[in-house]
Amino acid sequence: MAVDESAILGQIDDAEAIALCKALARIPSFPGDERACALELEKQLRALDFDEVHLQEVEPGRPNVIGIMKGDGSGPTFMLNGHLDTDPLPADYGEPHWEPVERDGKIVGVGVGNMKAADASMVMAAAAVKRSGKTLRGDIVVAGVIGELQGGIGTRYLLEQGLVPDIAIVPEPTACNVRTIHAGVLEALVHIHGKTAWIGNFDILDNVNAIVQAAKAVDALNAVQFRHTPHPGLPGLPAIVVGGIIGGLTPEYMVWRPAMVPDFCTIEIDVRLAPGMTLESTVEDLKAALDAVAATDPDFKYEIALPPAPYAAPFHAMGLFMPPNDLAADHPLAQSCKRWHERLTGKTPQVGVFIPGSYAGADSGHLASYGVKCLNYGPSGHSRFYDECDIDMLALSTRVMALTAAEFVL
Amino acid sequence: MSAAAKHVVLDEVTSLVCDLADIPSFSGEERAAAEFAATRMKALGYDEVFLQDVEPGRPNAIGIIRGDGAGPSLMFNGHLDVDPIPMGYDRPLWQSAIEGDEVVGVGVGNMKGADGAMIMAGAALKRAGVRMRGDLIVACVIGELQGGIGTVHLLDNNPLPDVAIVPEPTNLQIRTMHAGVLELLVTVRGKSVWIGQLTQRKGVNAVEKAMLAARAIQSLRLTHEPHPSLPGLPRIHVGAVLGGLTDDYHLWRPAFIADCCTLAVDVRLHPRMTVDGVMRDLRGCLDAIAASDPDFQYEIELPPAPYRKPWSAMAHYMPPLELPLDHPLIAMTARHHKALSGAAPQIGMHIPGSHAGADSGHLFSRGVPCFNYGPSQHSRFYNKVPLAKLDLGTRVLASVAEEICGQTWDEIDFDSKWRLGAPEPLLGKAH
Numbered sequence: 001m002a003v004d005e006s007a008i009l010g011q012i013d014d015a016e017a018i019a020l021c022k023a024l025a026r027i028p029s030f031p032g033d034e035r036a037c038a039l040e041l042e043k044q045l046r047a048l049d050f051d052e053v054h055l056q057e058v059e060p061g062r063p064n065v066i067g068i069m070k071g072d073g074s075g076p077t078f079m080l081n082g083h084l085d086t087d088p089l090p091a092d093y094g095e096p097h098w099e100p101v102e103r104d105g106k107i108v109g110v111g112v113g114n115m116k117a118a119d120a121s122m123v124m125a126a127a128a129v130k131r132s133g134k135t136l137r138g139d140i141v142v143a144g145v146i147g148e149l150q151g152g153i154g155t156r157y158l159l160e161q162g163l164v165p166d167i168a169i170v171p172e173p174t175a176c177n178v179r180t181i182h183a184g185v186l187e188a189l190v191h192i193h194g195k196t197a198w199i200g201n202f203d204i205l206d207n208v209n210a211i212v213q214a215a216k217a218v219d220a221l222n223a224v225q226f227r228h229t230p231h232p233g234l235p236g237l238p239a240i241v242v243g244g245i246i247g248g249l250t251p252e253y254m255v256w257r258p259a260m261v262p263d264f265c266t267i268e269i270d271v272r273l274a275p276g277m278t279l280e281s282t283v284e285d286l287k288a289a290l291d292a293v294a295a296t297d298p299d300f301k302y303e304i305a306l307p308p309a310p311y312a313a314p315f316h317a318m319g320l321f322m323p324p325n326d327l328a329a330d331h332p333l334a335q336s337c338k339r340w341h342e343r344l345t346g347k348t349p350q351v352g353v354f355i356p357g358s359y360a361g362a363d364s365g366h367l368a369s370y371g372v373k374c375l376n377y378g379p380s381g382h383s384r385f386y387d388e389c390d391i392d393m394l395a396l397s398t399r400v401m402a403l404t405a406a407e408f409v410l
Numbered sequence: 411m412s413a414a415a416k417h418v419v420l421d422e423v424t425s426l427v428c429d430l431a432d433i434p435s436f437s438g439e440e441r442a443a444a445e446f447a448a449t450r451m452k453a454l455g456y457d458e459v460f461l462q463d464v465e466p467g468r469p470n471a472i473g474i475i476r477g478d479g480a481g482p483s484l485m486f487n488g489h490l491d492v493d494p495i496p497m498g499y500d501r502p503l504w505q506s507a508i509e510g511d512e513v514v515g516v517g518v519g520n521m522k523g524a525d526g527a528m529i530m531a532g533a534a535l536k537r538a539g540v541r542m543r544g545d546l547i548v549a550c551v552i553g554e555l556q557g558g559i560g561t562v563h564l565l566d567n568n569p570l571p572d573v574a575i576v577p578e579p580t581n582l583q584i585r586t587m588h589a590g591v592l593e594l595l596v597t598v599r600g601k602s603v604w605i606g607q608l609t610q611r612k613g614v615n616a617v618e619k620a621m622l623a624a625r626a627i628q629s630l631r632l633t634h635e636p637h638p639s640l641p642g643l644p645r646i647h648v649g650a651v652l653g654g655l656t657d658d659y660h661l662w663r664p665a666f667i668a669d670c671c672t673l674a675v676d677v678r679l680h681p682r683m684t685v686d687g688v689m690r691d692l693r694g695c696l697d698a699i700a701a702s703d704p705d706f707q708y709e710i711e712l713p714p715a716p717y718r719k720p721w722s723a724m725a726h727y728m729p730p731l732e733l734p735l736d737h738p739l740i741a742m743t744a745r746h747h748k749a750l751s752g753a754a755p756q757i758g759m760h761i762p763g764s765h766a767g768a769d770s771g772h773l774f775s776r777g778v779p780c781f782n783y784g785p786s787q788h789s790r791f792y793n794k795v796p797l798a799k800l801d802l803g804t805r806v807l808a809s810v811a812e813e814i815c816g817q818t819w820d821e822i823d824f825d826s827k828w829r830l831g832a833p834e835p836l837l838g839k840a841h
Contacts, residue, residue, distance in 0.1 A: 031662060088663045090602040091656040091670055149663060183606075187664055196496045199647055199676050200589075200765025201788065211651050211673075212628055215621035222618070236609040242617045243605075243664020244654040245671065250497050256437070256722040257494050257555065258593055258649025258674035264497070265651065267617075270605050270664040316662035359606025382607065 003406045004132065005343075011131035012124060012402065014395045018107060020044055021120035021394070024084070025100040025109035031085040032316065034062055034146040038084055041065045041119070041144045048127045050142070058146055058157045065144040066163070067123070069130045071409055075137025078405045079165035079372070080122035081155060081363050083148030086111030087386050108388045113380040117389030118171035118397065119144055121379055125401035129409065138409035141165055148363050151187070151307055151320030155363035159370045167333055167408055169401055170364040171378030173386070174357050176393050176400070177350040178337045179376040180327040183237055184273035185361030186282055187318035189266050189305040190290070192217055196249060196263035208299045210265035211247045216293050217267055217302060218242050224289040227281055228274045233353035237274035238282075244268035246314065253314065268315060272359055275326050279306075322361035325368040327375050333404070337377050340403040344396060349377075356382050377401070412809035415750065417534035420801040424513055426450060427526035427800065430490075431506040431515040437491040438722065440468055440552040444490055447471040447529065447550040454533040456548070464552055464563040471550040472564070475532055480818045481543025482828070484811055485571035485778075486528035487561060487769050488578075489554030492517030493792050501793070514794045519786040523795030524577035524803070525550055527785055531807035535815070538808075544815045547571055554769055557593070557713055557724035561769035570778055573739050573814060573828065575807065576770040577784030579792070580763050582747065582799055582806070583756040584740055585782040589643050590679035590730035591767030592688060593723045595672050595711040596696065598623055602655060602669040613667040614705045617653040620671035623708060624648045626695045627675055633691050634683050639759040643680035644688070650674035652720065659720075674716060674723055678765055681732035685712075728767035729775035737779050738827050739810075746809040751802050755783075762788055779830050783807075 023044065029037035038055065045053045045067035052070065055063035065084075071077075089096055089110065100109025107117060126140045141163065145154030172179070194210030201207075226238040247265025248255040273282055286304060294300045311319030327334060329352045341349045357376065367374045379397035380389040429450075435443035444461060451473035452459045458476065461469035471490070477483070495503070495516060506515020513523060532548045551560030578585070600616030632644040653671025654661040677688055692710065700706045716723035733740070740757060747755040763782065773780045785803035786795040819825065 088655050088660050088666070090666065091599075092602075185665070197790070198762070198766075198788070199645060199649070199678060200642075200762040202645070202647065203642060204762060205790070209628070209647065211624055211648050214651070215624055218618060218621050236606065239605050239608060241605045241608070241664070241667055242615060243666060244659070244661040244668055245617045245620075246652050246654075246659075246661065248650040248674075249494055253650075253652075254494050255650035255652055255674060255720055258647075258676045258716075258723055259555075259591070260494070260496065260649060261647065262650055268654075268661055268664040272605055310664075314661055317664055356604075356606040356610060382604075384603075384611075 003403055003410060005403060007132040008128050008402050008406055009399060011128040012398055017120045017124040017394055017398050018391065020123060021107055021112060021117045022100040024116040024119055025112050026098055028098065029084050029086055029111065030088065031147055031149045034084045038063050038065045038144060056158060058154050062146045064146055064154045064158055067142040069126055069136055069140040071136035071138040075409050076166035077139045077141060078408050079141045079143055079168040080126060080401060081143045081145060081168055081170045082115050082119040082122050083363065084144050084146055085149050087114055093385055105392065106388045106390050110387055112389050113383055113386035114173055115171065115378060115380065117380055117394050118378040121394050121398040122171050122401055124398050125405060128402040129406045134410050136409050140405055140409055145363060150311060151318035152322055152363045152366045153319050155366045156320055159366060164370050165372055168367050168372050168374035170362055170374060170376050171397060171401065172357060172360065172362045172376040173380040173382055174354045174376050174378050175381040176341060176377065176379060176396050177354045178334050179354040179357050180329050180334050180352050181275060182325050182358045182360055182362055184277065184324035184365060185322040186271040186273065186279060187307065187310045188269055189310050190217055190269060191303045191305060192265045193301040194261065194263040196261045199259050202261055207261045210262045213300055214245065214247060214265040214267055216300060217290060220289045220293045221269055224285055226277065226285045228277050231274055234274060234358055236359050237272055238277060239272040241270050242267055243270050268310065268317060273324060275324050279321050323365040323369045325364040325374065327373060331373055333373050334375055336404045336407050337375065337400060340400045344399055412812045413538040414534040414540055414808035414812040415805040417537040418530060418804045418808055420797065423526050423530045423800055423804050424508060424797065426530060427513050427518060427523050428506040428515065430526060431518045431522045432504045434504055435490050435492055436494065437553055437555045440490045444469045444471040444550060444552065451529060451548065455536045456532060464560050468552050470552055470560045470564055473532060473548040475535055475542055475546040477542035477544040477815055482572035482814055482819060482822060482824050483545040483547060484814045485547040485549055485574040486807060487549045487551060487574055487576045488521050488525040488528050489551050489769065491552055491555050493520055499791055511797050512794045513797065516793055519789055519792035519794050520579055521784060521786065523786050523800055524784040527800055527804040528577055528807055531804050531811055534808040535811055540812050540816045542815050543818050546811050546815045551769065556717060557726035558728055558769045558772050559725045561772045562726055565772060565776055570776055574773045574778050574780035576768055576780060576782050578768045578782040579786035579788055580760050580782050580784050581787035582783060582785055582803055583760045584743055585760040585763050586733040586735060586740060586757060587639060587681055587759050588731045588764045588766055588768055590771060591728040592677040592679065592685055593713065593716050594675050595716050596623055596675055597670065597672040597709050599707045600667060600669040602666045605665050616668045616671035619706050620651065620653055620673055622699050622706065623696060624673055626699055630691060630695045633687060634680065637680040637682055640680045640764055642761060642765055643678050644683060646675065646677045648673050649676045674721060679730060681730035685727060729771040731770045731774045733779060733781050739779055740781065742813060743783060743806065743810050746806045750805050777830050779828060
């Protein structure tokens with residue numbers, strides 16, 4: 001059925017999206033602490049007359065927020081999925097301000113770029129479709145999820161609970177480009193074993209300094225050769241970085257007794273898989289690099305701990321491997337999104353790879369692994385602190401998401 | 411045998427050691443152990459017993475057997491905090507027991523066996539009815555593993571004793587010298603970039619740079635004139651590492667290159683070295699990295715910087731000890747040791763014990779003649795003391811206390827033979 005464009009667009013007031021974005025960004029919601037932000041979103045969804053609003057407890061005190069505009073069941077279910085948790089602030093960010101501001105045509109505030117502006121945009125897109133007055137054939141499901149930065153535990157949970165849509169847009173930062181392809185993400189731990197002795201004895205007792213061994217592992221990991229087929233649009237894949245390290249005494253990492261030779265050190269790595277790479281081949285390649293160290297050093301002892309291990313204290317990193325997404329660029333979802341973008345802007349968005357966004361993992365990977373056809377199309381760009389969104393882009397993404405959703409559910 | 415030595419009953423000593431060792435007392439959690447020690451000293455008839463809060467909830471337990479002031483005072487100083495339990499320790503925790511000819515339990519070796527010995531040595535004096543001229547002060551201190559915060563607090567707030575014995579594990583050798591201990595932090599700064607932007611933005615991985623620093627520190631040869639008795643000093647190693655995002659070391663987002671990584675470094679100085687010299691060497695080796703790598707940026711924090719979360723390492727530089735071998739406290743102790751055991755004790759350095767710091771360094775740096783003489787020896791877990799050494803050690807401590815505290819200044823000829831000149835200030839300026 002042809003979408004009545006003006007009926008939908010007439011229901012969009014950008015001030016509402018801006019206000020909602022600010023309301024969400026005012027509330028700190030680093031991973032693990034999303035509850036207050038989720039409750040705010042719940043309140044807002046109720047105020048916007050979603051047909052169903054419920055909280056879905058993923059972990060105690062950590063709910064997803066699900067809002068549904070009900071269809072009559074004769075059309076596909078369309079999900080708009082955005083995460084509520086926000087990135088950590090690096091050392092040079094300075095003291096965070098929790099009152100978002102409008103500046104130079106942008107909304108600026110902690111977490112605005114990834115992805116509270118997008119969260120607001122998708123909510124208002126769903127509301128606009130509903131307000132247009134047409135009977136929905138399929139449901140529009142708005143999912144404000146927790147723990148995306150922890151591997152997408154919120155989205156994985158809702159999929160496991162049976163909330164599997166047919167189609168989805170995950171409005172991660174793409175600067176309003178149609179991103180149909182993105183990396184897989186593996187966050188893993190490499191444990192290095194040493195053997196302790198007191199410093200006063202280290203020339204007498206057999207000992208192995210786990211931090212010295214870890215330095216060898218860091219070198220080997222940085223040089224690992226991953227088997228893959230290069231993707232011309234993704235020269236940065238595969239990638240690996242060492243993101244953290246902790247070493248001291250015992251697997252509890254006692255760092256308060258440096259007089260002892262450390263006997264346990266863990267390196268935290270982040271690996272980005274190129275399309276076509278598998279978790280299995282990636283882990284084999286990591287092992288090969290570390291085994292090469294062990295071959296020359298009998299004292300080099302390691303083990304690789306895969307998700308959910310990095311999700312344990314003190315890491316609180318990823319609890320899941322995030323699969324890649326690779327939707328065909330000619331899929332009707334991608335084409336619909338592209339067409340509406342062109343119609344509203346007169347310009348053609350990128351469709352397919354979007355740099356650097358395609359180097360990210362996203363909940364779209366989990367959705368794809370459940371057979372959901374999905375892509376990323378969101379208003380923010382990639383900035384260093386992910387704390388801003390262009391207001392014009394926010395307006396655009398709300399319209400494009402609303403019209404695209406309408407095309408599938410009306 | 412001295413009068414006091416006859417009043418030492420081994421079963422009582424072992425019972426006290428086991429009771430004390432069954433109270434967990436890692437650094438920061440010594441309160442219950444201190445209260446227990448105080449209660450027991452009161453029950454044993456000490457003239458004065460008090461708890462002295464070093465930090466809220468962390469008291470030293472001090473027991474005093476008072477003299478009339480006509481003679482020199484002696485301090486026995488033993489710490490209540492115990493070493494962390496490393497991997498591979500498979501014995502039951504906090505259930506000490508006599509196994510064969512040893513007392514075995516967490517912390518018994520360093521140094522609850524010795525704590526029991528010094529407390530019971532004091533009790534023996536009381537039971538023997540020794541006429542006390544100088545005070546015997548039995549100090550059960552907290553936080554020795556944190557740089558001796560208990561002893562520093564004690565010495566800052568109370569009169570200094572005239573002499574002291576710190577019965578750290580020496581296997582009943584008279585250990586007259588030990589290392590100075592400097593624990594410091596080397597923090598390496600990077601620049602965080604998200605992994606997906608590595609092809610576009612330049613990042614600096616603080617973990618990688620810290621590994622350069624770790625390797626350099628591990629191979630650093632500290633400048634020094636060799637000490638004739640302590641060829642194993644100086645030494646330095648990297649003891650812990652923590653790196654992630656921001657000064658709080660966030661580990662939950664490894665997709666961002668780490669921008670802060672800290673190494674905890676432990677340095678052992680021989681008694682004639684200075685902290686200034688160590689710092690020159692350390693800066694030299696790190697500056698050499700920086701000279702070839704403009705992205706390498708570091709800073710060094712000296713104590714008390716390691717004494718904060720998550721480090722909670724040393725709050726103080728622990729000065730070294732080198733008591734002149736002709737000090738009369740040494741000969742007196744050796745004489746009692748020989749009289750009670752039939753054999754002369756070893757005197758001087760002890761390997762590896764002389765590679766340790768101890769509260770004796772704090773006492774010595776304030777001019778208190780002291781040494782280490784304790785019943786345990788170094789082992790991987792510091793969890794045992796031989797019964798025979800415990801018995802002998804307690805008797806020798808009691809005998810020495812009786813001889814020092816039971817005589818007047820003149821009788822012992824304290825002023826002409828026992829006093830030390832104040833040692834050179836070895837800490838120097840840190841920067």
